[in-house]
Amino acid sequence: MATMPELTEFVPEQAAAEDWRRYHAFRRRQGREWRPADPIAPDDIAETRLRHGDSSRFELRWQATEGHEIVSMLEAEAIRPGSPEYETNRHLLYAFAYVLGAHRRRGLGRAWVPIVLELMDRLGATIVTSSAEDEAGHALLRELGGEPRMVERHSRLEMAGVDWDMVAAWVREGEERSPGARLEIHPDRVPDAVLAEYAEAITELMNTMPFEGLDHGDIVVTPEQSREWYARLARTASVVHTCVVRDADGAIVAATDVVKRGYEPGLVHQNFTGVHPRVRGRRIGRWVKAAMLRHVLAAHPDTVAIVTENAGSNRWMLAINEELGFRRERIVTYYQVERDRLAGA
Helix, strand or coil: CCCCCEEEECCHHHCCHHHHHHHHHHHHHHHHHHCCCCCCCCHHHHHHHHHCCCCCEEEEEEEEEECCEEEEEEEEEEECCCCCCHHHHCCEEEEEEEECHHHCCCCHHHHCHHHHHHHHHHHCCCEEEEEECCHHHHHHHHHCCCEEEEEEEEEEEEHHHCCHHHHHHHHHHHHHHCCCCEEEEECCCCCHHHHHHHHHHHHHHHCCCCCCCCCCCCCCCCHHHHHHHHHHHHHCCEEEEEEEEECCCCCEEEEEEEEEECCCCCEEEEEEEEECHHHCCCCHHHHHHHHHHHHHHHHCCCCCEEEEEEECCCHHHHHHHHHHCCEEEEEEEEEEEEHHHHHHC
16 A cells, blocks of 8 residues: 655744755646746745744645655645634635645545644634635545635736727726716835725725625724735735725725736736725726726836736626736636535545
8 A cells, every 4th residue: 555645734934944945846846737827936935925924814834745855735724813803704714735746646635634624623613615726626625525605717917908098098987987086096005194094995895895605704904914914025025006096075985906026027916906885886996997007007017917816706897807808817616615524524
């Protein structure tokens, strides 16, 4: 009977030089196999990310080692006690495992289940969420009792194909249809003077996102968390640009943000875009997206493409993206399974 690899926790703070060598070798192979078109972060950037994670979350990793090489890795994430999101998210654990292609069909995916169960018990989680985008991943999650709860569409916009006359028209139309409203762009970060107001507004906007059938808790953004995120971005040669629309009464009613990573030439990531329900129908979504697109062109003229993700049911935002020229790159399905069902799988 073939032996199974050794499963051990990977703790960045305790990792020696050889541990990091194995980790980087694995993640580079994973990147080339899993998403070959995506850039792979340099070693120092990857290490910085792991050493300086989100203080409001548990971010844990385990490795399956065979000989001197990692052949599979499990990543898990959960909200920490004390976080403003803890009470409504404490029952949830996110876990994702990847097995290198040459080591599949050996039961390595299933080998992670006991560790996931032990972690759920330790943290008090009752539901685990995972994701898949290829048939092998879908098959394993279904076999483990997972039910598909949300479908996410990842899209890409090639800047060379943008209709800039249409973009300019969207900006004009947004201004004309919302008299008294104004658009603000904050390069690098939202300034402290308005950060508390922004955090409150973005919390409200983000909780209007469609989650389809996904069991989820509240999203809470605080000024402290935002400052910590800005610091993490700075450590990895990255910057965020934020665009908001204030209605005539001064309230923030729409927002979008993008992240530019210095080690990804030509690429920009568009994160969240949201419009308050009370102002929908005034084409503010098109206004804020178009204004940000023009800002990206000015701030990062070498941009070749912008990538983003949206829930598959978010037909309004998908329609805006498609009009701009975003085209589907991949579909990611999120599965959830209850702890007891996973234990019996």
